[in-house]
């Protein structure tokens with residue numbers, strides 16, 4: 001079968017399709033003994049031999065899909081320059097090489113999907129897909145009706161307005177309140193920046209849902225495999 005090199009690499013679980021493109025352009029991928037940097041390159045998966053980082057890339061492995069309840073204090077990158085724990089440290093019993101779908105900050109807890117299905121990762125993290133992500137946050141103070149309206153209209157962060165977002169107050173306290181926030185984009189530290197912008201900074205942040213997938217009673221630090229129905233749901237998004 002003829003497929004594009006970056007698709008082959010992502011399906012083989014090497015990296016997301018976008019990351020695979022970067023690897024190709026960086027000269028890290030060889031086809032039949034020659035470095036290929038051309039992104040349009042197609043390969044024959046039956047005949048051509050692909051090497052990444054001088055290791056043979058094997059065709060498709062078993063695809064697995066995991067939901068992890070990430071604790072605070074873990075990075076979602078596969079390696080950390082400061083040697084901090086990574087989410088992969090929590091998946092020691094998983095033998096396949098999986099990658100996080102998108103990211104959660106070091107100090108954010110909650111729902112993180114991980115898979116070796118590069119094609120799905122590519123689709124789910126592509127900005128045009130805009131999958132709803134639901135967060136529960138503890139904020140300093142209590143946002144006003146005007147703040148809630150501001151969320152609905154979009155909040156200016158890093159010089160660019162966000163898409164409309166939902167903010168709902170779940171519980172009010174003396175110093176803090178608990179809120180539910182639903183956003184569609186995945187900009188860097190978006191929820192924290194949006195709350196900062198309305199002057200109710202985040203004290204604690206947890207992602208509880210991605211689309212219709214929810215953490216429910218999955219314990220912090222634990223993971224589970226997605227059901228076939230959940231996998232099909234993500235593929236259809």
Ligand code: URA
Nearest residue numbers: 105108189190191192
């Ligand atoms: N928004 C944030 O600010 N942090 C996250 O980890 C996720 C969304």
